[in-house]
Amino acid sequence: MDKPYTTQEKQEAYEQAAEWFMLIQEQSLNTQQQAEFEAWLVAKPLHQEVWQNVAMFEEKFNRMPKQVIAKTVQELKPKKKHIGKLSLAFISLLTAVYALQGIRQQDYFPELLSFDPVDIYKTKIGEQQQVALHDGSQIWLNSQTKIRVKYNDQQRKIELANGEIYIETHKDRLQRPFSVHTQHGDLVALGTKFNVDYTLDKTELSVQEGAVRIEVRNSKQQQIISAQHAAMFDTDNIYPQTFHAGDLLWRQHLLVVHSMPLPQFIKELSKYDKTRIVLDPSIHDVLVSGSYSTRDINKTLGVIAHTYQLNISETTDQIRISADVSK
The missing domain is CATH 2.60.120.1440 (Jelly Rolls)
Known part of the structure; x- marks a missing residue:
């Protein structure tokens, strides 16, 4: 079972996401900044979850009355050079929303200035x-x-x-x-x-x-x-x-595909299992068709390997799929 994140870790993630969001809004990221942002995004599953919440929060922030933003800005002192007052206002509001969320024991942004259940x-x-x-x-x-x-x-x-x-x-x-x-x-x-x-x-x-x-x-x-x-x-x-x-049969734990490229098939299958699956580039052109279980990933991969004459090798941290040179 994954170790739950602490309240401090979550709040820090929200603040970091807010800074990235406002930086992206204010200017195009250069090559170094883009690499740093992508590294931050994949560093923790929490970062990806928080980033999606921040994106959904954007339009609520844009609808905030200007007087509310102005009042918040007046109470803030710049902490970092690369973000402006508007960014700090966003971070402050975001943190406040997160605090309300924590009090209400909800792992999601409540709608701004709304306390509906x-x-x-x-x-x-x-x-x-x-x-x-x-x-x-x-x-x-x-x-x-x-x-x-x-x-x-x-x-x-x-x-x-x-x-x-x-x-x-x-x-x-x-x-x-x-x-x-x-x-x-x-x-x-x-x-x-x-x-x-x-x-x-x-x-x-x-x-x-x-x-x-x-x-x-x-x-x-x-x-x-x-x-x-x-x-x-x-x-x-x-x-x-x-x-x-x-496409609607996922409720029956089935992945149904027709002539789907193997890399895309593996990407869809990976939604249901944490196991890292690595494909040899030589088999990227394999097209997969059929109905496959999403409950037992190893069994499904075995069926794929048998059907399309592939070889599966497994280590402690990943599964590698390659062409079966013996056939």
Whole structure:
């Protein structure tokens, strides 16, 4: 079991993330700064988790009244030369939000200046979870997923901080809209069953039943995606995708692929296991098809090796896959 991070470690990570965020906003990173940022990001899983939260916090900070920011700035004294007063205000606000979060025992940013109740759900690598919401709606969380559920008198809102969820909405007696928010925009459910897969660079939507309206964050683009259709979007644009029913079978612990390059297949499989898998460059062109279990990674890799005539060697810290030269 992973050792939990201390409160001090978490707060330091939030402050470091805030500094990086504001530096990136103020100027383009040079080569050295980019390398330092990437090194910080991969140094701890906590850093990646915090960075995703900071990204989702951005639009809330941008909506802060200027008088609130100004008041905060007046009470601050610069601590570092490479960040300005606005950066310090952001760090201060971020730290304050984190402190409120700690008091409320929530591992997520509460909505700024709001004390409406929220529920936090998250899964570790290899875990899945089904959650029944207050209105009867159901949410399934895939491996390494984190959501924040906010229900009040006006809305039913899910903030997806990381990972993948499948949702079955339920008719609401208060007729509140149901939406899923990522840093790329909002998904408004129109009575439906749908899947949302979020990463830092894109959000992918697959609609099984009903329809979902995509509202892109940085533009006025909107599009309704109907049943048996899919789309991908970022902060600016919406891109049509092919709907694959097999993509929704992760709830049955299955990874279904068709002619998927082996490196991409291993990347998808690695969502469910911490084992480091190394591929020999000579087999990167292998295309994988079929249905594979995500519960037993070693068994799945054995099937892949047998099917595509590959060799597997295992050490204490990794699995290496290469061409089987004996065949």
